[in-house]
Amino acid sequence: MNKLNVKHDDTVVIISGKDKGKQGKVMKAYPAKGRIVVQNANMITCHTKPRKQGEQGGRIQKEGTINASNVMLVCPKCNKATRVGHAYDGDKKVRVCKKCGKNID
Numbered sequence: 738m739n740k741l742n743v744k745h746d747d748t749v750v751i752i753s754g755k756d757k758g759k760q761g762k763v764m765k766a767y768p769a770k771g772r773i774v775v776q777n778a779n780m781i782t783c784h785t786k787p788r789k790q791g792e793q794g795g796r797i798q799k800e801g802t803i804n805a806s807n808v809m810l811v812c813p814k815c816n817k818a819t820r821v822g823h824a825y826d827g828d829k830k831v832r833v834c835k836k837c838g839k840n841i842d
Contacts, residue, residue, distance in 0.1 A: 772802040
């Protein structure tokens with residue numbers, strides 16, 4: 738089981754698939770499965786039935802999961818898609834941008 742290089746609320750760019758080039762925030766991460774949910778990317782249609790009286794049924798568009806290897810983190814300092822390195826800042830392990838060398842967090 739690998740750790741994900743992206744976390745909740747990170748900005749990422751999709752590097753492969755039908756939404757290649759789109760940018761969005763990570764809404765949810767599933768580290769055990771290696772998948773993430775990106776805002777306004779990989780939209781899927783769910784068919785729902787009305788469960789309560791007065792509730793609307795129909796087709797609802799929502800975000801599906803994407804494999805975490807298909808996205809790259811966007812560095813908040815240099816605004817470029819980058820690989821993520823890890824370094825120690827005192828006792829703490831931090832993520833580091835491979836392009837500008839600044840800490841991400």
